[in-house]
């Protein structure tokens with residue numbers, strides 16, 4: 160079983176969008192996939208419910224209740240954990256314990272980048288992160304690559320001690336798909352090809368580290 164934690168204390172950075180997209184990717188790839196929803200808003204749970212009828216369904220587990228770990232079926236191959244806004248490193252301990260890798264979405268603005276620094280510092284205190292036993296990858300999310308702000312933000316992120324493992328464009332595709340319980344991985348269309356390609360470096364990094 161491989162577990163990927165998607166986390167950032169910053170609200171609205173794209174945790175649920177990344178979590179649901181990743182879960183769909185693994186489910187479409189034929190893996191028995193679970194999405195642990197550690198956020199009381201339960202956006203990811205609703206997304207799972209909307210695709211419950213598909214062959215590529217993802218099992219939602221409420222990660223806010225006691226002993227949530229025991230509800231993960233033994234034959235699960237991939238676990239994605241969607242975490243709540245406001246949670247710092249310590250708050251995430253039970254989820255970090257299970258994680259093989261952490262993805263941290265960051266929006267391309269100074270406010271978001273600066274707000275993510277204390278979160279990363281709190282993660283850096285974790286023993287496994289300290290020992291470099293838990294890889295952390297940043298994902299620049301909602302990029303508008305043609306804008307100066309996006310380009311500057313990407314440059315700024317690249318100077319950090321954590322690697323930027325992917326860049327996802329700002330596109331209504333994510334907004335529309337999540338509302339339907341779908342993802343960019345559920346369709347084989349020319350229009351979505353470039354968005355699927357955005358994921359290639361992230362998936363390659365995950366393959367290498369977990």
Ligand SMILES: Nc1ncnc2c1ncn2[C@@H]1O[C@H](COP(=O)(O)OP(=O)(O)OP(=O)(O)O)[C@@H](O)[C@H]1O
Pocket residue numbers: 169170171172173174175176177198200202242243244300301302327328329330331333334337
């Ligand atoms: N790449 C993207 N392109 C366009 N819209 C996006 C993208 N990523 C996320 N969004 C939108 O931004 C908003 C916030 O995204 P999301 O809910 O995934 O963030 P979050 O970090 O889970 O938020 P919260 O902290 O409230 O849990 C949503 O409306 C989502 O549809």
Ligand SMILES: [Mg+2]
Pocket residue numbers: 174175176198202241242
């Ligand atoms: Mg969320």
